[in-house]
Amino acid sequence: MGINADAAQSSTCDVAPPVHQQAGSQQAGSQQAGSQQAGSQQAGSQQAGSQRLGSRRAFHPLGSRTAGLWLALAAVLSGLPSRVAALDRVVMTRDGARRPLAGRVIAEAQDGGVVLQTADGVLWPLQPEDFVERKADNEPFQALSREEITTRLLADLPAGFRIHTTANYLIGYNTSLAYAQWCGALYERLHRGFHTFWDARGVDLKAPEFPLVALVFDSQESYVRGVRGELGAAATSIVGYYSPSTNRVNMYDLTGVEGLRPPGERVNSTTLINQILQRPEAAPMVATIVHEATHQLAFNCGLQTRLADNPVWVSEGLAVYFETPDLKSAKGWSSIGSLNRNRLIQFRKYLARRGPDSLEKLIRDDLRFREPATAIDAYAESWALHYFLLRTKSKEYASYVKRIGGKPPVIYDSPEERLAEFQAAFGSDLRKLDSEFLRYLRKLD
Numbered sequence: 001m002g003i004n005a006d007a008a009q010s011s012t013c014d015v016a017p018p019v020h021q022q023a024g025s026q027q028a029g030s031q032q033a034g035s036q037q038a039g040s041q042q043a044g045s046q047q048a049g050s051q052r053l054g055s056r057r058a059f060h061p062l063g064s065r066t067a068g069l070w071l072a073l074a075a076v077l078s079g080l081p082s083r084v085a086a087l088d089r090v091v092m093t094r095d096g097a098r099r100p101l102a103g104r105v106i107a108e109a110q111d112g113g114v115v116l117q118t119a120d121g122v123l124w125p126l127q128p129e130d131f132v133e134r135k136a137d138n139e140p141f142q143a144l145s146r147e148e149i150t151t152r153l154l155a156d157l158p159a160g161f162r163i164h165t166t167a168n169y170l171i172g173y174n175t176s177l178a179y180a181q182w183c184g185a186l187y188e189r190l191h192r193g194f195h196t197f198w199d200a201r202g203v204d205l206k207a208p209e210f211p212l213v214a215l216v217f218d219s220q221e222s223y224v225r226g227v228r229g230e231l232g233a234a235a236t237s238i239v240g241y242y243s244p245s246t247n248r249v250n251m252y253d254l255t256g257v258e259g260l261r262p263p264g265e266r267v268n269s270t271t272l273i274n275q276i277l278q279r280p281e282a283a284p285m286v287a288t289i290v291h292e293a294t295h296q297l298a299f300n301c302g303l304q305t306r307l308a309d310n311p312v313w314v315s316e317g318l319a320v321y322f323e324t325p326d327l328k329s330a331k332g333w334s335s336i337g338s339l340n341r342n343r344l345i346q347f348r349k350y351l352a353r354r355g356p357d358s359l360e361k362l363i364r365d366d367l368r369f370r371e372p373a374t375a376i377d378a379y380a381e382s383w384a385l386h387y388f389l390l391r392t393k394s395k396e397y398a399s400y401v402k403r404i405g406g407k408p409p410v411i412y413d414s415p416e417e418r419l420a421e422f423q424a425a426f427g428s429d430l431r432k433l434d435s436e437f438l439r440y441l442r443k444l445d
């Protein structure tokens with residue numbers, strides 16, 4: 001066993017390419033997705049399910065898809081901290097080309113495979129055959145500054161991209177400055193709301209070690225070209241995603257989506273963008289970009305660790321919990337954690353076929369997220385469980401999430417360990433908790 005080179009590359013937390021299908025601009029992936037979906041296509045942000053689900057399976061590494069391949073790392077990880085001060089230099093070979101990389105090894109397999117983190121924050125899982133040289137020197141690892149990352153982004157991105165800088169984000173864009181500013185403002189509000197939310201619950205977040213980078217392509221076409229290398233064929237069916245390997249959010253200008261922009265209108269002000277994106281048909285797409293930015297925050301502020309064994313119900317439930325933006329306010333985000341009606345509707349539909357072991361299955365492993373037939377319900381139940389736990393057991397949730405946040409990369413728990421960890425935080429009687437949970441959800445309106 002060793003490092004799965006494919007793991008981080010395909011490790012996008014996909015999510016919701018909702019509506020483009022309805023909005024008209026989309027086609028492709030949607031056909032294939034449609035058949036998987038069937039009944040799930042109802043309400044707003046959730047039918048997202050259709051295109052979403054198909055790809056989710058392929059791209060969700062936050063789960064245990066790669067678990068077996070990484071198990072060997074456990075044996076050697078304990079020796080790593082002392083090496084973090086040194087800079088590891090490897091010469092990577094891929095597709096016949098050589099590329100020097102310098103960074104810090106954050107995990108190492110018995111067979112010599114490593115996960116290397118470069119100074120821009122990117123994670124490189126390397127099999128032994130992926131590199132021809134490896135040596136360490138005494139130079140300390142240092143994350144690149146915002147200026148250095150900006151320079152690197154401009155060099156790496158296709159011609160025509162610029163960088164819009166906000167307090168916490170670098171937004172690379174080739175669409176209008178107004179749209180980049182709109183995204184930057186939305187993300188800053190989310191950032192503020194996210195910190196306030198966890199502060200109030202006694203969870204200390206840390207400042208990101210690397211600048212938060214989001215790329216906004218001017219059209220779906222240029223986005224597909226830009227992300228095809230990472231997403232493959234699924235690029236056409238995903239509206240936006242966070243990649244734990246590159247640590248970036250990728251998306252495209254939603255005001256260009258057919259059916260959303262008033263004909264002949266030039267989208268050159270944030271006021272107009274807000275008007276367009278407040279339309280009900282835009283809601284699932286806006287929810288997606290907020291959802292992805294929430295993943296990025298969780299993985300950069302210490303709530304979760306990239307490539308660690310984060311239970312998918314936690315990663316996704318959290319992101320869905322935050323995905324209801326308040327576009328009416330320029331400053332606040334009063335809607336964080338507000339009732340997500342589409343998820344609630346989906347959850348209530350699920351209740352009719354929900355088995356007595358539903359909660360346990362959700363917690364013990366990620367299997368329910370892997371199949372389109374069960375994933376949409378798993379997302380809804382993860383949201384519902386977060387809604388219940390954060391509102392009725394927020395102290396217990398805080399201690400649980402701190403424990404999850406402390407997990408090292410690429411070491412995977414067994415289903416029994418996951419369950420035990422959950423029970424240690426919320427009590428051993430799952431049946432009792434389940435009845436309480438269902439009672440709470442049934443009362444909501």
Ligand SMILES: [Zn+2]
Nearest residue numbers: 013015316319
């Ligand atoms: Zn997600």
